[in-house]
Amino acid sequence: MKHERIYLDNAATTRTDPEVVKAxxxxxxxxxxxxxxxxxxxxGIQAREGLDRSREVIAQKINAKPEEVVFTSGGTEANNxxxxxxxxxxxxxxxxxxxxKVEHNTVLHSCQWLEQEGFQLTLxxxxxxxxVDLTQLEKSITDRTFLVSIQHGNQEVGTIQPIEKxxxxxxxxxxxxHVDAALSFTTLDLDVDRVQADLVTLxxxxxxxxxxxxxxxxxxxxxxxxxxxxxxxxxxxxxGTENVAGAVGFGRAVELAQPKYVQYIRSLQKGxxxxxxxxxxxxxxxxxKTLSKRLPGNVNVSFDLIEGESVVLHLDMKGISVITGSAxxxxxxxxxxxxxxxxxxxxxxxxxxxxxxxxxxxxEEIDIVVKSCKEVVEALRKISPLKG
Amino acid sequence: xxxxxxxxVLEHFMHPHNVGKLENPDAVATEGSxxxxxxxxxxxxxxxxxxxxxxxxxxxxxxASNIATGSIITDLAIGKTLEDAxxxxxxxxxxxxGGLPPVKVHCAVLAVDALRTAIENxxxxxxxxKEKIPTSEKIIMKRLSRVINxxxxxxxxxxxxxxxxxxxxxxxxxxxxxxxxxxxxxNIRNEISERIEPLWDVQKVKxxxxxx
Numbered sequence: 001m002k003h004e005r006i007y008l009d010n011a012a013t014t015r016t017d018p019e020v021v022k023a024x025x026x027x028x029x030x031x032x033x034x035x036x037x038x039x040x041x042x043x044g045i046q047a048r049e050g051l052d053r054s055r056e057v058i059a060q061k062i063n064a065k066p067e068e069v070v071f072t073s074g075g076t077e078a079n080n081x082x083x084x085x086x087x088x089x090x091x092x093x094x095x096x097x098x099x100x101k102v103e104h105n106t107v108l109h110s111c112q113w114l115e116q117e118g119f120q121l122t123l124x125x126x127x128x129x130x131x132v133d134l135t136q137l138e139k140s141i142t143d144r145t146f147l148v149s150i151q152h153g154n155q156e157v158g159t160i161q162p163i164e165k166x167x168x169x170x171x172x173x174x175x176x177x178h179v180d181a182a183l184s185f186t187t188l189d190l191d192v193d194r195v196q197a198d199l200v201t202l203x204x205x206x207x208x209x210x211x212x213x214x215x216x217x218x219x220x221x222x223x224x225x226x227x228x229x230x231x232x233x234x235x236x237x238x239x240g241t242e243n244v245a246g247a248v249g250f251g252r253a254v255e256l257a258q259p260k261y262v263q264y265i266r267s268l269q270k271g272x273x274x275x276x277x278x279x280x281x282x283x284x285x286x287x288x289k290t291l292s293k294r295l296p297g298n299v300n301v302s303f304d305l306i307e308g309e310s311v312v313l314h315l316d317m318k319g320i321s322v323i324t325g326s327a328x329x330x331x332x333x334x335x336x337x338x339x340x341x342x343x344x345x346x347x348x349x350x351x352x353x354x355x356x357x358x359x360x361x362x363x364e365e366i367d368i369v370v371k372s373c374k375e376v377v378e379a380l381r382k383i384s385p386l387k388g
Numbered sequence: 389x390x391x392x393x394x395x396x397v398l399e400h401f402m403h404p405h406n407v408g409k410l411e412n413p414d415a416v417a418t419e420g421s422x423x424x425x426x427x428x429x430x431x432x433x434x435x436x437x438x439x440x441x442x443x444x445x446x447x448x449x450x451x452a453s454n455i456a457t458g459s460i461i462t463d464l465a466i467g468k469t470l471e472d473a474x475x476x477x478x479x480x481x482x483x484x485x486g487g488l489p490p491v492k493v494h495c496a497v498l499a500v501d502a503l504r505t506a507i508e509n510x511x512x513x514x515x516x517x518k519e520k521i522p523t524s525e526k527i528i529m530k531r532l533s534r535v536i537n538x539x540x541x542x543x544x545x546x547x548x549x550x551x552x553x554x555x556x557x558x559x560x561x562x563x564x565x566x567x568x569x570x571x572x573x574x575n576i577r578n579e580i581s582e583r584i585e586p587l588w589d590v591q592k593v594k595x596x597x598x599x600x
Contacts, residue, residue, distance in 0.1 A: 307425055309451035313391075313401065326451070327425040335425065345538060346423040383407045383455070385429035385447035386422060 006320045006365045010206070010297055011155055011183060011356035016249070017208040023252040024210065027245035035242045047244045054251025058215055061254050062181075062200060063191040070216050070234045071247050075182040075203035078216040079106040079149075081227050081238070082178045082199040086147045087114050089223035094146040100124040100132045101341035102159070107149050107180055120144070128342050129288045130159030137166065141173045146223075148177050152184040156325060156338040156354055157287030158298025160188065167196030176222060182206060182214070186257035187265065187296045198222045204246065208358070209253030213246030261359040265296045268357045268366055272299045275370035280377055286325075286339065286352055297357035300325075302348045305387055306380040311353055314376040320369055325352040393452060394486035401452040406462035410445045415513065417505035418582055420498045421536035426450035428458050430502040434510055439470045446499070453492035457499040460484045470507050470516075476500060509586035523587050528553045528560060531583045538572045549576070558591035560584050568597035 007015070027050060033043035035051045052066065059066045072078045087097065099111050101123045115121040122140040125133045132150055141148070148170050153160050163179055170177035178199040181190055185202045192200060200217035204210055218224060218237065231239035269291060276283060282304035288294050303311065308324025315322055325336030327350060335349035355369070381387055391398070410431035420427040427450060433443035444466050446458040461481050465473045478496040482488045488496055511517050521527070529545055537547040544550045544564075554561040562580055566573060577595050584593045 305449065307422075307450050307454075310401070310455060313452050316391075317398075317402065346425065347538070350422065350425040383404065383447055384449045385418065385427055386449050 008355040010358040024245040024249040057251040074214040078201040083110040085224040088225040090146040096120040096144040097147040098122045099149040151180040153295040158294035204250035210249040299355040302351040326350040392489045396486040397456045400456035400459040404459035415510035419502040423538040428502040453495040457496040512588040561594040566599040
């Protein structure tokens, strides 16, 4: 069976849309001047216009004002700025922050670093589908709390958190609410006013934009200190020469992310889920059982009696790219912390496979993936000492 | 293509040799556990007279390196005498595979350990021990320190799942601090029995679950 590479690792990163590359190109070779003030020279003004146009597109998508969108070098920097920047703004006033156990490492590690530096951190539990415990959240907020950081959708198991409810709780208690929307941006709606979010992390490369550019939405008036020093760019919140080409690509990617694709990706998701469940025994769904409660492109299952790295490698040989939550696969030799937080056994994490879809995938590919998975799982079970 | 594995590793991973169960094996050993993400089970058939390994099979739950070392170590061991097979180590296995990434060496160790334990079990059961040391609590605990507590991913001794054993005239009673209805009770029972039963002077292993 010969086929083109089937890429199902879109939660890691996506193929850049050729239209995006086209939009970016002139900003490398023609409009390459620094995006400077309107009193500068013409090339600088043109670069500024490109930057601001993208800022408007992105702001509009989340119902924000353009001056509330700060470009960063990506989701990692945006999350670091959100967490550390608000912590610094509250130093010697408030010292408590809250996030969930399943946040992306960029949030989790930033929070844990602050904890080492003397801040108090509460890590919220999640249930077996990955949903944050809201009762625990309400109980955890004190008059020393300045920040609650909860992601929109989970990177591994796709759980969509009830961010509107969380936003209401944070507003009632006068706490800043940060939403990491890196995985959900453009595939799930996010209106910063409806959600009552103060900070929102966005990134380009997960929506067919370029790597190396992201943004942090910062609601006007939110206390935050900049973390990158050395200039006054990005409303004096992020120094550094603006990545104009990147920002333009980001804006173009947002324009290209039409709602019709979401429905399409949902249909692929359903096809993959049902195909796997129908064809393979001893399979467990990781994350919400109801597909509408998962990120549109996320499928995550565990195969009993076998280990994930072997599955990944076999599928790779068959031209299919997926990842696993197995310890063997990770750089730390630890099983997925998301699955551990969900209360799963090590075995279940070791046997887990994540498939993440994009608008570039096709239904024919899904059929090949299901068939290949069945073959691989059967072959590995045959040599497993765990079978009955 | 720059996968971290050599061509040889991938060959053995894709088409492992000597896989499966052996019917009526002369010795069996399991190393690792699903909780650790790696597990090898090894079956031996030994010629009573020549003490040569007539047949050897393995089953693997684990990553590519685990499967590949299971394959190569069984290739290397077949036809060898027990004494010679005992000399095989993970370096020889890794070498025969053209090398392994450092982070994956522990998987190779597992397969070699399984071979050594299987040979040791055979020796216990066939009167081949050079000196017959009576089974003590210390020996039992040492063996149990290879049984992994699936709840913690660490061994049952260190995690205090087993705190007490009683040895009385060849009958070993192991107390496990878990309710007998626990989801891992059966798994733990089997693994503990498999570790203790082969000892030369052990006639019976009793496992008592007493947690709540």
